[in-house]
Each structure stands twice: as C-alpha cells, then as structure tokens.
Amino acid sequence: MLDSKSHPNRLGIWGWLGGGRWGVERYLYTLHRLTGLGLLAYFLLHIVVTSGRAFSAAAWTRAMSQVSGPFFKVGEYLVFLAFCFHAINGIRLGLVELGFAVGKPIEPVYPYRTSVDVQRPLALAALAVAFVLAVIGTISMWSD
Amino acid sequence: MSTKFENISYRIRRFDPERDTAPHWEEYRVPYTPGMTVLEGLWKVKELHSPTLAWRSSCRMGVCGSCGMLINGKPRLACNTQIAELSSDTVVVAPLPNFDIVRDLVPELAPMFASHQALMPYVIREDVEEREHPTNEFFQSAHELEHYLQFTYCIKCGCCMAACPTFATDALYSGPMPLGQAHRYNSDTRDGGFAARKQMLVGEPGPWRCHYAGECSRVCPKGVDPAKAIQLMKRELVFDYLGLHKTKCPANVAGKPTDGKRRDNIPEAPPHTV
Numbered sequence: 001m002l003d004s005k006s007h008p009n010r011l012g013i014w015g016w017l018g019g020g021r022w023g024v025e026r027y028l029y030t031l032h033r034l035t036g037l038g039l040l041a042y043f044l045l046h047i048v049v050t051s052g053r054a055f056s057a058a059a060w061t062r063a064m065s066q067v068s069g070p071f072f073k074v075g076e077y078l079v080f081l082a083f084c085f086h087a088i089n090g091i092r093l094g095l096v097e098l099g100f101a102v103g104k105p106i107e108p109v110y111p112y113r114t115s116v117d118v119q120r121p122l123a124l125a126a127l128a129v130a131f132v133l134a135v136i137g138t139i140s141m142w143s144d
Numbered sequence: 145m146s147t148k149f150e151n152i153s154y155r156i157r158r159f160d161p162e163r164d165t166a167p168h169w170e171e172y173r174v175p176y177t178p179g180m181t182v183l184e185g186l187w188k189v190k191e192l193h194s195p196t197l198a199w200r201s202s203c204r205m206g207v208c209g210s211c212g213m214l215i216n217g218k219p220r221l222a223c224n225t226q227i228a229e230l231s232s233d234t235v236v237v238a239p240l241p242n243f244d245i246v247r248d249l250v251p252e253l254a255p256m257f258a259s260h261q262a263l264m265p266y267v268i269r270e271d272v273e274e275r276e277h278p279t280n281e282f283f284q285s286a287h288e289l290e291h292y293l294q295f296t297y298c299i300k301c302g303c304c305m306a307a308c309p310t311f312a313t314d315a316l317y318s319g320p321m322p323l324g325q326a327h328r329y330n331s332d333t334r335d336g337g338f339a340a341r342k343q344m345l346v347g348e349p350g351p352w353r354c355h356y357a358g359e360c361s362r363v364c365p366k367g368v369d370p371a372k373a374i375q376l377m378k379r380e381l382v383f384d385y386l387g388l389h390k391t392k393c394p395a396n397v398a399g400k401p402t403d404g405k406r407r408d409n410i411p412e413a414p415p416h417t418v
Contacts, residue, residue, distance in 0.1 A: 005161035006244035006252045015241065015312020022307075022359055029309060029357035096356050099379030105294040105331075108367025115372035116358035 025116055025123060032089050035082035042079045077141055084133040092119075092126040149233050152176040154189050156197065157238035159245050167245060170194070176227065182215055182235055183222035186249075199249035206365055209299030212306070213249055214238040219303035221365045240306035253302055259318040260300070263326040263344050268337030269394050282334040283398040295328035295373050297366045304360035304370050316348035320360035323351050324370035327377040336394035342384065351378050 016030045052063035095101055101122045102115035151173050159167040174188040183201055190197045199222070201211040206224035213222050215237055216230050227235060243251035269275045304320035305311050311319045318326075326345065329335050345351060351374045361371040383389040 006246050007159055007161070007164075007167060009167075009239060009241055009243060009245050009251070010315065011241045011309075011312040013313060016309045022357075023362050025356060025358040026309060029355055032355065093356060097354075097375055097378050098382060099376045102372045102375050105291055105369075105372070105376075107290075108294055108297055108369070110367065112364070112367030112369075114358070114361035114364075114367070114369045115375070116361050 023116065024120075028089060028123065032086060032093070035086040038082045039079065039086060042075075042082075077138075080137050080141065081134055084130045084137065088126045088130040088133065092122055095122065149176055152180075152185065152227060153234040154185055155234060155236045156186075156189070156249070158197070158248050159239075160196070161247060176233075178228070180227050181223055182213075182220075182225045182227060182230075182237065183211055185227060185235060186222060186237070197249075198247045207299065209301035212240050212251075212301035212303045214240055214306065219306040219363045221301060221303070224365050240302050242306050242308070242311050243302065251302065251306075253300075256302055256305055256319065256321060257300070259322040259349065260325060262349070263318065263322050264337055264341055265322075265325045265329055267329065267332065267335045268340055269334070270336060271394075274397060279397060280400060281398045282395045284333050284395050288333045288395075291333075292328045292331040295324055295331075295368055295370075298325060298328070298368045298370075299366055301365065303363045303365060304368075307359035307363040309357050309359065310353050310355065314348065314353060317353045318349040320354075320370035320374065323354070323377065324360075324368060324373035327373040327380075330377060330380060333392055334395045338380075338384075338389075338391075342381065345377075345381065351381070354378075 016033065017027075049063050049067055052059040096119055101119040103118040106113075152175075154172045154174060156170055156172070157167050158164075158170050172189045172193045174185055174192060176185075181204075183204065186197065186199060186201075199211065199213070201223060202208040203210070204223045206221050209221070211222040212219060215222065215225055216232060216235065219240055222237070237249060239245045239249045240251045243253060243256070246252050267275065298321060300321060302321065304324075308317075308320055311317050323345075326341050330338050330341060354371070354374045356371060356375065358371050361369045364370065380389060
C-alpha cells in the first residue's frame with residue numbers, strides 16, 4: 001500500500017444510522033442490533049437478580065422487592081417489546097440469510113429491482129406479526 | 145424538481161494532507177446548465193474557484209467506477225448523477241465514507257482491492273496448462289451463465305462499501321464488493337475454486353457479518369445487488385457444511401465442431417465487399 005498521510009473516515013457506530021439516506025431494512029438492521037443488546041443486558045441483570053436465591057430465601061425476597069416497582073414493570077414491558085421484534089425479525093433474517101426470498105440472479109435492467117425489494121413483503125409480514133404479538137402481550141401484561 | 149436557477153452551490157469536504165489536520169467544508173457557486181452532472185459541476189468549481197480541488201474520474205459514463213462520492217448523503221457516481229435529480233440547489237459532496245481520505249474527494253481504495261484480491265477473484269482450475277494456454281473455450285450453457293452474470297457488472301467503485309453499516313464498524317469485514325465477487329466466481333461453472341475460497345470466508349472477513357441492511361444493493365450504480373450475492377453465498381456455505389453442496393466439476397473444454405454438414409436450403413454467404 002502507498003505510504004500517504006491519509007485521514008481516517010470510517011463512520012463507526014454512526015454508520016448504523018447516520019451518514020446517508022437509507023431504506024427500511026437499514027433501520028431494521030439497527031433496531032435488531034439495539035434490541036439484541038437490550039435483551040443481552042436484561043439477561044445479565046436477570047442472572048444477577050435470580051442468583052440471590054442461591055444465598056437465602058430472604059435474599060431472594062429482598063431482590064424481588066427491589067425489582068417490583070413501576071420502573072422495572074415498564075422495563076420488563078420494553079424487554080417484551082424488544083423480544084417481539086428481535087424474535088420475529090430474527091426469523092426473517094434467518095430465511096433471508098439462507099437465500100430464501102431474495103430471488104435469483106437477474107439481468108440488471110434500469111430501473112434496478114434489487115433483492116431488497118423482492119424480500120420487502122417478508123419484512124412487512126414480519127413487522128405485522130411482531131406487532132400482533134406485541135398487542136397481545138400488552139393486553140395480557142397491563143389488563144391485570 | 146424545478147431547474148429554473150442559474151447558479152448552484154457546491155458544498156465540498158476538503159482535505160489537504162500537507163496543510164490540514166482534519167477535513168473542513170468549503171462552498172462555491174457555479175453556473176448551472178440543464179442536464180449538468182455533479183462531475184461537470186466539479187470541473188466548473190476547479191475551473192472557476194479552486195484549481196487544487198482533487199477527485200478521481202475518467203470515463204464520464206458510469207463505466208470506470210472512479211468517481212464514487214458521497215453526494216447529498218448517498219454514495220453515487222458523480223458522472224452518473226444529474227444535479228436535477230437531487231431535488232436541491234445545493235450539492236453536498238464528500239469523499240466516500242469508510243475509506244481513508246487521501247486528499248479532498250479521493251478515497252484510499254487500496255484496502256478494498258486487497259480484500260478483493262484475497263478472495264481470489266479469478267477462475268481457479270486444476271488443469272493449469274489449459275487455463276494458461278487454452279486450446280478452446282470452456283463449455284458453459286446460457287442457463288449457467290445467468291447464475292453469475294448479474295454480479296459481473298461490478299465496476300469496483302466502492303459505493304457499496306461506503307453504504308455498508310457493518311463495514312462502518314468492522315474493519316476486518318471484507319465488505320460487499322469482495323464478497324459479491326467471490327460469489328461471482330464460486331457460481332461460475334468454469335471455476336473449481338470454491339474449496340480454496342471457503343478457507344478465506346471463515347470468521348470476520350466472511351459473509352456471516354452481513355445482516356442484510358441491503359444498502360449495498362440500494363446504492364449500487366450498476367444493479368449488481370451484492371446483498372443478494374452474499375446471501376446466496378451463505379446458502380452455498382451452509383449446504384457445503386451439511387454435505388449438500390453440489391460439487392460441479394469445472395466445465396470441460398468444449399470440443400471442436402466435427403462432422404458439421406451444411407443444410408441444402410441455406411444459401412451461401414454473399415462475397416466479402418471489403
């Protein structure tokens with residue numbers, strides 16, 4: 001490679017959202033990553049909280065009382081919404097990444113129709129299913 | 145959009161490695177003519193305001209892939225983008241993101257070509273003698289050609305790499321162009337290099353970092369659809385892992401036509417006129 005005083009221009013995390021005018025699938029990509037990180041954070045917290053049971057029943061009761069407030073109830077609800085999206089969108093990604101719903105190679109004729117357009121109905125269907133799950137869960141969680 | 149304006153603004157991200165420590169923006173006004181491309185506008189800026197402005201361009205017809213830039217927030221070819229289609233009287237031009245800036249609008253594309261080279265973008269065959277000194281064509285049907293023809297239109301402009309959110313955060317990821325071209329050769333029936341390329345597709349450089357944001361396909365100026373190539377390559381790799389990959393022997397050398405007999409009802413070709 002040539003030895004030049006070039007300036008770094010990699011977008012980094014900003015590249016997930018900014019730096020351009022993007023399509024729906026890019027925002028699904030970003031949301032999938034963010035919900036994945038959120039579920040991971042919940043999972044770690046869940047292990048910490050429930051591990052109290054290993055020490056004593058009193059420690060368990062104390063841990064449960066600490067996470068029973070409205071703040072954690074809302075947090076739990078957000079985790080559920082993240083789960084709805086992440087699970088259903090994950091199934092879509094699994095299908096797409098195995099080459100389903102992207103179509104076969106075609107002769108590119110302008111205006112180009114890409115695989116992103118071909119799989120769009122699957123993306124919309126996944127969002128619809130996630131929405132229905134979220135509505136059912138919301139009714140179930142907040143109707144008590 | 146209305147193209148009634150007589151002048152147009154160019155907002156350009158400038159960087160001179162000899163003087164600047166960081167890129168900065170400069171603005172210029174140039175006369176607008178109907179049908180003007182972003183590249184023609186850059187020539188006007190160079191002619192009227194800033195002779196030191198640097199960029200790459202060559203063919204002016206969307207073939208060479210030199211003039212990839214970030215134009216009004218989207219990676220495009222400057223020669224292939226008319227100012228009228230931008231719906232704005234301000235053209236914002238920056239070098240392609242995710243590549244180091246050599247100077248002004250010139251990106252350092254060498255890492256992309258190094259990744260491309262690492263994935264062996266050429267026909268690999270065991271019969272080296274035939275490959276190097278061919279005696280005839282390798283046989284390939286029109287149907288087999290369709291499996292990879294779309295991916296051969298890649299002009300290596302780097303727009304897909306600039307749009308990829310995974311490549312934005314992961315320097316080890318090969319990116320859409322090299323991976324798409326690896327699939328182009330993997331799906332060529334004349335090629336026998338799938339096993340060799342598979343070794344290079346393991347881990348971070350490989351296709352498993354792609355999670356289908358689809359931006360590479362959306363910005364590709366030639367309709368190559370690298371996202372599709374990458375997903376199809378993943379399927380082939382999964383099939384290979386499960387032992388279901390169709391191992392086609394590289395196509396044979398087509399035999400020379402023999403026993404050809406001219407039908408009686410076909411007239412002779414007319415004599416040469418030149």
